[in-house]
Amino acid sequence: MLNLVIYFLLACIVQLSVSTGFKLITNHDKKVHYLSYLLIIPFALIMTLEYHFKLMTLNTLTSLFFYFVLYYLLYRKDVFDIIFYGATISIIGMIIDILVMIFSTLIPFKFFSFGITEIRFIDTIVVETILLFTLNSNHIKKWSAKLHKNMKKIKFPYLSFLLIMIVLISLGFTIYDFIQKFGLNSLSLEIYLLFFSITIFLIMFLNREYNNYELKVTNENIIRNNEFYLTIINDYRMLKHNLIHQLNGVKSVSNEKGQELINDLIQEYNQNTKTIQNMQKMPMGISGIVYEKIYGFENNELSIGIDNNINSNVYDELTPKSYNLLCEALGILLDNALEATEKTKEKILMIDMKETEESYHIKIINTFQTVLDIDALGTLKYTTKKTGHGIGLFSLIGRKKLKIKTSIINDLFFNEIIIEKK
Numbered sequence: 001m002l003n004l005v006i007y008f009l010l011a012c013i014v015q016l017s018v019s020t021g022f023k024l025i026t027n028h029d030k031k032v033h034y035l036s037y038l039l040i041i042p043f044a045l046i047m048t049l050e051y052h053f054k055l056m057t058l059n060t061l062t063s064l065f066f067y068f069v070l071y072y073l074l075y076r077k078d079v080f081d082i083i084f085y086g087a088t089i090s091i092i093g094m095i096i097d098i099l100v101m102i103f104s105t106l107i108p109f110k111f112f113s114f115g116i117t118e119i120r121f122i123d124t125i126v127v128e129t130i131l132l133f134t135l136n137s138n139h140i141k142k143w144s145a146k147l148h149k150n151m152k153k154i155k156f157p158y159l160s161f162l163l164i165m166i167v168l169i170s171l172g173f174t175i176y177d178f179i180q181k182f183g184l185n186s187l188s189l190e191i192y193l194l195f196f197s198i199t200i201f202l203i204m205f206l207n208r209e210y211n212n213y214e215l216k217v218t219n220e221n222i223i224r225n226n227e228f229y230l231t232i233i234n235d236y237r238m239l240k241h242n243l244i245h246q247l248n249g250v251k252s253v254s255n256e257k258g259q260e261l262i263n264d265l266i267q268e269y270n271q272n273t274k275t276i277q278n279m280q281k282m283p284m285g286i287s288g289i290v291y292e293k294i295y296g297f298e299n300n301e302l303s304i305g306i307d308n309n310i311n312s313n314v315y316d317e318l319t320p321k322s323y324n325l326l327c328e329a330l331g332i333l334l335d336n337a338l339e340a341t342e343k344t345k346e347k348i349l350m351i352d353m354k355e356t357e358e359s360y361h362i363k364i365i366n367t368f369q370t371v372l373d374i375d376a377l378g379t380l381k382y383t384t385k386k387t388g389h390g391i392g393l394f395s396l397i398g399r400k401k402l403k404i405k406t407s408i409i410n411d412l413f414f415n416e417i418i419i420e421k422k
Contacts, residue, residue, distance in 0.1 A: 002117070003117055004048055004051075004052055006117050006120075006121060007047075007048050007051050008044055008045065008048040010120065010121060010124045011043075011044035011047045011048055012040050012041065012044045013124060013125070013128060014124065014128060015040045015043060015044060015066065015067065015070060016037065016040055017128035017131060017132060018067055018070075018089055018090075018093070018131075019037070019040070019067075019070050019071070019074055020132060021089050021131055021132055021135040022071050022074075022075065022085055022086070022089060023074075023075065024132065024135045024136045024141075025085055025088065025089065025135045025136075025140065025141060025144055026075070026077065026081070026085055027141065028075050028077075030075075032074050032075070036073065036074055037074075039069075039070060039073060039074075040070070043066040043069075043070070046062060046066075047059060047062065047063060047066070050062065058174055058177075060170070061170055061171075061174060064086070064090065067086055067089075067090070068082055068083070068086050071085070071086055080151075080152065081148075084147075084148055084151055085144065085148070088144050088147075089131075089135065092131065092134060092135070092140075093127070093131050096127050096130050096131055096134065097127050100123060100126055100127050100130070101123070104119075104123065164202050164203075164205075164206055167202070168198075168199055168202065171195065171198065172195065175191055175192070175195055179191060211321075212319075212320050212321070215320035215321050215323075215324050216320045218320075218324060219315065219320055219323050219324055219327075222288065222289075222324075222327055223288075223315060225288050225292075228288075247262050247265060247266055248262075248266075250262060282306060282308050282353070283308065283310045283313070283314045283353070286314060286326075286330065286353070286362070289327060289330050289331055289334070290306075290330075290334065290351065293331065293334040293335065293338060294334075294338075294349075301347050302338075302341060302347045302348075302349060303346075303347060303348050303349070304349050304350070304351075305348075305349075305350040305351070306350070306351045306353075307350070307351070307352045307353065308353045309353060309354040309355070310353045310354065310355045310360065311355070312355060314326070314360065317360075317421045317422065318360075318419065318421060318422060319422045322401050322402075322419055322420065322421075322422065325399060325401070325402050325419065326360070326362075326402075326417065326419050328396070329396050329402060329404070329417050329419075330362065330364075330417065332396060333364050333404075333415045333417065334364060336415070337349055337364050337365075337366035337413070337415070338366075340366055340367070340368040340369070340413060341366045341367050341368070343368070343369045344367040344368060344369045346367055347367065348365075348366060348367045348412075349364070349365070349366045350363075350364075350365040350366070351363070351364055351365075352365065357421075358420060358421060359418055359419060359420045359421055360417075360418070360419050360421070361416060361417070361418050362416070362417040363414060363415070363416045363417075364414075364415045364416075364417075365412050365413070365414055365415075366412065366413050367411070367412060367413070368411075368412075368413045401419060401420040402417070402418070402419050402420075403417075403418040403419075404416070404417060404418075405418065
């Protein structure tokens with residue numbers, strides 16, 4: 001019983017030490033309420049029970065798990081920081097433990113009346129004290145910060161794959177240890193099937209995370225392109241504004257033919273500029289797509305109206321897959337709308353945007369001339385295009401979390417995108 005009490009105290013000391021070490025090596029300057037450290041007690045109790053039942057293989061995994069949970073609950077760092085600095089502390093701790101163990105073999109303990117429990121207690125105090133001094137060293141802090149910066153350059157999927165492989169190897173050793181210690185050979189097939197199922201689950205999880213990562217990278221590129229288009233448009237407006245004023249200045253000192261030429265140039269600049277109301281108020285991620293489609297549209301007689309009632313950040317409110325799907329749907333429907341308006345006498349395009357608690361609604365309204373079969377729209381073989389393909393709208397039908405509603409009201413064609421928030 002005394003050994004269990006001592007082991008419990010040692011477990012508390014170790015967890016308190018590594019938690020403090022995490023604060024030191026990360027230069028965490030925010031105060032942590034002292035009651036938060038009471039989390040150490042239940043974790044130490046579980047580790048003591050594992051020690052009592054000689055589950056040392058399992059004890060290694062649970063100890064690391066408890067450390068990482070403590071780091072998160074106490075300091076609220078992101079997952080990457082917790083894993084990196086947690087692993088750094090564990091590796092440094094193991095190195096110190098090995099060095100102390102080697103050094104302790106040189107001490108003639110036979111001259112002291114120390115038992116195994118006392119030696120373990122002294123060893124723990126010495127190791128944890130050296131660990132705290134080491135983690136508080138400026139050299140270690142600079143080295144870990146530099147390594148942390150370099151590690152962040154590693155793409156997420158590769159880091160996840162490494163972590164999952166470590167978990168699987170550790171879990172395999174733990175299962176093998178269980179079978180040997182508790183004589184579970186009769187259940188070994190079932191246990192290994194469970195391990196195989198966990199492996200498949202982790203592989204599927206990694207595959208999903210990898211796909212989300214790729215979508216996130218694509219979406220971030222879309223955002224950057226949006227910002228680029230906004231910058232280009234603003235620069236063009238400024239250039240046009242200054243150029244027209246400069247031309248007016250030249251006109252004031254020109255002869256009649258020069259003034260006529262300058263008037264023609266100013267009129268040409270004004271005709272080639274599409275004025276779009278409320279474009280700057282459009283949600284980031286949508287404005288760039290609209291800019292790209294409209295400014296690539298050759299017909300300058302197009303009248304455009306935008307009504308935006310979306311106040312939230314679309315990129316943050318959608319999953320990577322949903323955001324990518326929204327961009328795809330918006331691009332396809334804008335292409336269709338612009339092609340339809342080009343054939344009409346009154347070329348009108350309107351975009352109406354709003355949101356609810358559950359979803360975003362984007363209506364694209366345009367004039368059209370061709371007789372349409374509403375019921376056949378969105379089917380594979382139906383198209384209004386001269387090229388004869390028309391598979392864009394068909395490709396959107398049936399997508400999860402996305403709905404396309406189509407209607408004709410007062411000789412205007414309505415396409416509404418409805419996409420669910422996460």
